[in-house]
Amino acid sequence: MTADRPLLDIKGLTVQFPSPNGFLTVVDDVSFSVGRNDIVCIVGESGSGKSVTTQAAVGLVQPKGGRVTAGSAMFDGQELIGASNRTLNRIRGNDIGFIFQEPMSSLNPAYTVGEQIAEVVRRHRGASRKEAWATAVQALDRVHIASAATRAEAYPHQFSGGMRQRVMIAMAIACGPKLLIADEPTTALDVTIQARILEVLKELQQELGMSVLFITHDLGVVAEIARSVVVMYGAQVVESAPAAQLFAAPRHPYTRGLLEAMPQVALERGHDPIAIPGTVAQAHAWPKGCRFNPRCIYRQDGPCTTGSMPLTAEGAGLLRCAVRPDLSQGVGAL
Numbered sequence: 188m189t190a191d192r193p194l195l196d197i198k199g200l201t202v203q204f205p206s207p208n209g210f211l212t213v214v215d216d217v218s219f220s221v222g223r224n225d226i227v228c229i230v231g232e233s234g235s236g237k238s239v240t241t242q243a244a245v246g247l248v249q250p251k252g253g254r255v256t257a258g259s260a261m262f263d264g265q266e267l268i269g270a271s272n273r274t275l276n277r278i279r280g281n282d283i284g285f286i287f288q289e290p291m292s293s294l295n296p297a298y299t300v301g302e303q304i305a306e307v308v309r310r311h312r313g314a315s316r317k318e319a320w321a322t323a324v325q326a327l328d329r330v331h332i333a334s335a336a337t338r339a340e341a342y343p344h345q346f347s348g349g350m351r352q353r354v355m356i357a358m359a360i361a362c363g364p365k366l367l368i369a370d371e372p373t374t375a376l377d378v379t380i381q382a383r384i385l386e387v388l389k390e391l392q393q394e395l396g397m398s399v400l401f402i403t404h405d406l407g408v409v410a411e412i413a414r415s416v417v418v419m420y421g422a423q424v425v426e427s428a429p430a431a432q433l434f435a436a437p438r439h440p441y442t443r444g445l446l447e448a449m450p451q452v453a454l455e456r457g458h459d460p461i462a463i464p465g466t467v468a469q470a471h472a473w474p475k476g477c478r479f480n481p482r483c484i485y486r487q488d489g490p491c492t493t494g495s496m497p498l499t500a501e502g503a504g505l506l507r508c509a510v511r512p513d514l515s516q517g518v519g520a521l
């Protein structure tokens with residue numbers, strides 16, 4: 188029974204933040220799910236609501252002044268929206284591990300990495316010092332930090348950027364989470380190191396049988412790692428689909444635009460990446476109808492520019508588009 192149930196099921200999640208002009212909706216009716224042993228990527232340009240969606244699901248927007256005005260986030264059968272701080276604290280760190288985009292969870296320069304990971308294990312698992320240290324070393328070993336027992340005694344500044352990111356992953360997986368939420372974990376790294384980190388994440392996902400919810404604005408990264416993809420634009424999901432389907436036959440003009448902006452795709456086709464024209468829609472002035480319509484070459488006045496655009500079933504995925512242009516010619520390269 189539980190095996191059929193998604194591990195994380197987000198439905199209609201809506202989040203607002205205060206602004207000088209009142210509350211703005213920065214996550215609007217977002218729905219998607221993450222299965223067991225699954226790797227789901229959320230992709231979209233900066234400000235589309237990727238981080239806030241996942242933070243809201245685990246109770247991390249209220250401390251920043253945000254509020255969840257609608258929706259549900261069921262994790263392993265338990266509702267997280269409105270759950271007590273005690274419950275959320277227990278789930279975060281134990282069942283859900285995080286690697287954050289923001290440096291808020293970055294490493295403390297004053298303690299060795301082993302001490303910091305062991306502290307997390309002690310706090311969440313109630314392990315003894317000795318057990319917690321052994322778990323920390325094991326976690327560092329899992330992310331392929333050589334001589335883990337010795338390196339556990341080193342301080343964060345003694346690691347390179349890529350190695351520090353491995354330490355962050357080790358900390359996030361040390362308690363054996365069912366779900367790892369990784370928010371742009373490789374964005375600051377160069378391409379070769381990024382590729383190694385993605386390999387480590389894929390390997391861990393299989394070894395530990397956990398699921399990964401991976402946030403990125405880079406479709407190249409999505410192609411490397413995702414089983415299914417959620418594309419966000421203007422606080423909404425505009426398309427979601429199994430990764431193979433999304434890359435072979437994108438349905439939303441925005442998804443297509445993201446693909447054509449990829450350097451890998453442009454290189455294969457022998458031209459420069461094609462940037463999506465115009466600027467990203469903003470929460471204080473969402474366009475009427477489809478929020479992408481001012482930037483869309485397929486826009487039709489009327490269907491695309493009035494009312495609000497529903498998200499409807501499309502093959503094995505979901506699509507928010509009135510025109511549904513024929514984009515069936517695959518983008519290739521991937």
Ligand SMILES: Nc1ncnc2c1ncn2[C@@H]1O[C@H](COP(=O)(O)OP(=O)(O)OP(=O)(O)O)[C@@H](O)[C@H]1O
Nearest residue numbers: 204213232233234235236237238239240251404470
């Ligand atoms: N603490 C906050 N207070 C007010 N507004 C916020 C806060 N955090 C995020 N927002 C707003 O919510 C919207 C969505 O932000 P979010 O961080 O989820 O974007 P994102 O898709 O993760 O972008 P990026 O790729 O830059 O990380 C943005 O318009 C942002 O300005």
Ligand SMILES: [Mg+2]
Nearest residue numbers: 237238239288
């Ligand atoms: Mg973000």
